[in-house]
Amino acid sequence: MSWTDRVWFDANRLRGNAIVSRQHTCAGDRACFPSRMTYPARLWSAAAAVIFALVLAGCGARETRVEEGLRTQTLHLGNGAEPADLDPHVCIAFTDYNILIALFEGLTVIDETTSQAIPGTAARWDRSPDGRVYTFHLRPEARWSNGDPVTAQDFVFSYERILSPGLAAEYAYMLYPLANAEAFNTGKITDFTQVGVKALDARTLELTLAAPTPYLLALIAHQAWFPVHPATIRKHGRPDERGTRWTRPENFVGNGAFTLETWEPNSRIVVAKNPTYWNAAENRINRVVFYPNENIATDESAFRAGQLHVTYDVLPDRIAHYQRTAPDQLRVDPFLESYFIRFNVTRPPLNDVRVRRALARAIDREAIASTLLSGSRLPAYHFTPPDIGGYRATARVPTDFDAARALLAEAGFPNGQGFPVLNLQMNTDAINAKVMEAIQAMWKRELGISVTLSNADFRVYLDQMRTINYDLTRARWIGDYNDPNTYLDMFITGGGNNQTGWSNPDYDRLIAEAGRTADQARRFELFQQAEALLLDEAPLAPVFFGTRTYLIHPSVKGWVPSLLGIHRYQTLRLE
Numbered sequence: 001m002s003w004t005d006r007v008w009f010d011a012n013r014l015r016g017n018a019i020v021s022r023q024h025t026c027a028g029d030r031a032c033f034p035s036r037m038t039y040p041a042r043l044w045s046a047a048a049a050v051i052f053a054l055v056l057a058g059c060g061a062r063e064t065r066v067e068e069g070l071r072t073q074t075l076h077l078g079n080g081a082e083p084a085d086l087d088p089h090v091c092i093a094f095t096d097y098n099i100l101i102a103l104f105e106g107l108t109v110i111d112e113t114t115s116q117a118i119p120g121t122a123a124r125w126d127r128s129p130d131g132r133v134y135t136f137h138l139r140p141e142a143r144w145s146n147g148d149p150v151t152a153q154d155f156v157f158s159y160e161r162i163l164s165p166g167l168a169a170e171y172a173y174m175l176y177p178l179a180n181a182e183a184f185n186t187g188k189i190t191d192f193t194q195v196g197v198k199a200l201d202a203r204t205l206e207l208t209l210a211a212p213t214p215y216l217l218a219l220i221a222h223q224a225w226f227p228v229h230p231a232t233i234r235k236h237g238r239p240d241e242r243g244t245r246w247t248r249p250e251n252f253v254g255n256g257a258f259t260l261e262t263w264e265p266n267s268r269i270v271v272a273k274n275p276t277y278w279n280a281a282e283n284r285i286n287r288v289v290f291y292p293n294e295n296i297a298t299d300e301s302a303f304r305a306g307q308l309h310v311t312y313d314v315l316p317d318r319i320a321h322y323q324r325t326a327p328d329q330l331r332v333d334p335f336l337e338s339y340f341i342r343f344n345v346t347r348p349p350l351n352d353v354r355v356r357r358a359l360a361r362a363i364d365r366e367a368i369a370s371t372l373l374s375g376s377r378l379p380a381y382h383f384t385p386p387d388i389g390g391y392r393a394t395a396r397v398p399t400d401f402d403a404a405r406a407l408l409a410e411a412g413f414p415n416g417q418g419f420p421v422l423n424l425q426m427n428t429d430a431i432n433a434k435v436m437e438a439i440q441a442m443w444k445r446e447l448g449i450s451v452t453l454s455n456a457d458f459r460v461y462l463d464q465m466r467t468i469n470y471d472l473t474r475a476r477w478i479g480d481y482n483d484p485n486t487y488l489d490m491f492i493t494g495g496g497n498n499q500t501g502w503s504n505p506d507y508d509r510l511i512a513e514a515g516r517t518a519d520q521a522r523r524f525e526l527f528q529q530a531e532a533l534l535l536d537e538a539p540l541a542p543v544f545f546g547t548r549t550y551l552i553h554p555s556v557k558g559w560v561p562s563l564l565g566i567h568r569y570q571t572l573r574l575e
Contacts, residue, residue: 064306065289070555070574074287078299078312081427081458082266082292086247088226089162092170092497093462094478094565095312097223099290102271102569103254104226107136107155107205108217112562112571115482117217121150121227121255121278122205131212131518138203143276144229145252145259152199157239158227160192166240170466170496171224173489174480177213177515186494211516214523215389218481229253257283257570266292283570294458296430303551309574310559311551315430316374319549329551332376333561336385336479337546338487339377341424341439341472342465345539346501349411349420350471353537358407359472360541361400362446363439369544372438373431376549380542383531389483391524395532397542401446408447416448423452426474427461435543436474465499475499476546479564484527485514491534502539 065076081095088100109120122136142150159178162169163185176182179196183189196208213219230239232253237244245251252260257279258271269290273283291308293299299311300318314322314330322330341359349355365379378386382393405415413419424440426432433453440451451472456464464470477497480486489495489511493503510530517523534540548565558572 066306066309066553066555069309072287073285073574074289075285075310075556075569075572075574076289076308077291077310078302078308079269079290079292080312081294083269084459084462085243086252086260086263086269087228087242088223089158089167089169089171089228090242091223093458095292095458099269099271100223100226101256101566102258102288103252103256103260104223104228105256106221106223106225106227107138108221109568110218110221110481110564110566112560112566112568115218115563117221120221125217131214132209134207134209134216135200136205136207138205139278140203141278142255143278144255145274145276146229147276148229148231148253149202150227150255151202152205153202154227154230155205156197156199157230157233159195159197159225161228161233161239162224163192163195164240166238167242168496169224171222173492173495173497174219174222174224177209177211177216177219179208179210181210212518213515214518214520215481215483215485218483222480227255229255257568258288261287268292277570279570284573285569288569294427300551303553308551309553309556313431314549314551316372316376316549319374319376322551326551328554331548331550331552331561333548334563335546335548335565336388336482336486336563337476337548337565338380338383338385339435339474339476339543339546340380340383341541341543342470342475342500343472343539343541344468344470344501346468347471349413350422352411354407354411355413356538356541357536358404358411358447359443360397360535360538361407362404362443363541363543364399364442365543366399368435368438372434373544377544377546380544382535383540383542384484384487384527385479385545388479388487390520391484391527393531394528395535397535397538404447408449413449416450419447419449421450421452422471423454424472424474425454425456425461425464425470427456427458432474439543468499468501475540478546482563484524484531485511488527488530488534489515491539498539500539502537504533504537507533 069076079095079098083096083099084093085091086099088104091100105120107120107122108117111118121138121142123139124137126135138150138152144150159175161167163172163175163181165185165187172185180189180194184192184195198206200206232246233239236246236251249260249263257274257277259274261272262270271288273286274280296313296315300314302308303311343350343356345351369377369379381396384393386392424436426436436453440453443449443451465473477487490497492508492511507530510526514523514526552559555574556572557575559567
């Protein structure tokens with residue numbers, strides 16, 4: 001049974017049958033958190049006052065947000081976290097992307113059902129026989145939200161911006177398939193006209209690749225390839241300057257199906273239907289309201305109170321409840337997500353590969369996925385999700401406590417003696433806390449080492465990863481497109497999303513060669529070698545593969561399961 005088949009099987013099981021949960025004994029003491037909580041009981045009580053206030057202040061006693069939404073075609077969504085920014089060239093979080101996909105549109109977009117690229121701002125394209133030159137023909141009716149036409153030169157400007165060394169964009173490497181893009185981004189060349197991007201005329205954009213890239217059409221649907229409005233960027237600062245005010249509602253100009261109406265930090269982000277969007281006539285949704293709440297239990301309470309159409313997540317131990325009481329509102333969808341721990345390989349003792357291997361082997365993934373998370377996740381013994389783009393990893397990181405203890409002793413820490421206290425950083429939600437507490441307890445019990453847990457605001461957490469200012473950190477990666485490259489090219493030397501300090505020339509060579517190889521079988525062979533090297537040197541420890549679990553109101557129509565978690569709000573309706 002394939003991974004996606006298994007997920008669909010498990011999803012149906014989770015929806016329709018009760019789960020028999022075994023009591024777990026691996027949760028450690030959560031002493032390092034600001035307050036000690038028991039999940040989910042204390043969160044339920046803490047959320048009650050919040051939700052009561054939302055009900056009273058949001059829509060009044062007579063009409064819930066869901067009821068108001070049906071009347072006004074306003075979609076209310078839980079979004080998991082406050083966005084770090086709304087600049088598509090500097091954002092990296094999936095919770096940011098949920099909003100960005102409403103505000104911007106690339107040359108292509110991803111079809112939710114097939115996970116394949118379909119026309120976006122480009123109506124059509126041509127490809128040269130050798131697969132290295134793509135010519136995109138922009139829609140004549142494509143407009144920015146201020147009415148300006150979207151031009152090929154806008155894309156040239158945008159690609160130069162994200163590749164500019166001064167912007168230090170984490171996702172700049174996504175454009176490396178372009179000829180000379182890497183050289184420009186790393187400062188080896190300074191003339192952007194040497195990069196494989198050219199506006200042939202106002203409506204025609206030519207991309208020249210360093211080598212054939214089979215997944216290019218899906219790749220360019222990613223936010224790194226979104227266009228930004230040149231005049232707006234320049235009005236509020238330098239093109240390579242982060243954090244300017246161009247993303248504030250009063251200044252914002254985008255080319256997506258919606259435009260930014262309101263941004264109340266840590267409260268809500270409202271996007272409104274963009275009348276200048278090329279396909280605005282087909283858009284039934286007038287507004288989407290995103291609520292950046294990191295507390296899963298609070299999201300659930302809001303949903304139950306009629307204040308959300310869709311939650312961002314649902315607690316695993318609440319799944320059985322919804323199987324019994326509201327199976328039509330529970331979704332457990334296949335999802336290209338890897339949950340893992342990053343190691344800062346620049347800090348001792350994590351600069352010793354034996355220590356990293358020991359920590360990676362001393363994780364009982366089956367217990368976490370099956371027991372702790374009630375079977376709602378799949379244990380991960382490798383990094384890439386199974387069956388991603390037809391690729392299946394052969395290398396494995398086993399759970400082997402004896403081998404882990406031997407490796408730690410070999411590194412000079414028998415039974416954990418002399419091992420320094422490390423800190424495991426995370427942003428807290430109920431799932432993160434449960435999983436990290438479990439791993440903390442496993443390492444204490446099996447290796448004799450102590451690890452503290454610390455919580456950070458999501459923005460701080462992202463900054464700590466970006467600057468590699470941590471010992472260990474919880475991480476998750478959601479595929480940007482349906483190909484193993486979206487996972488494995490993260491860990492090239494200096495990659496913006498590497499964030500471990502790890503570097504291996506052989507790994508870089510394998511990923512680069514895979515990028516130049518058109519033959520799929522050969523590409524996968526190179527990826528197998530690269531992933532084996534990654535797992536052996538262990539700058540990360542895989543924990544589980546995700547599913548997309550959430551609650552959705554029956555009035556939301558057109559919301560289909562998506563491997564990439566992508567939902568184009570202009571395709572939805574409320575009935």
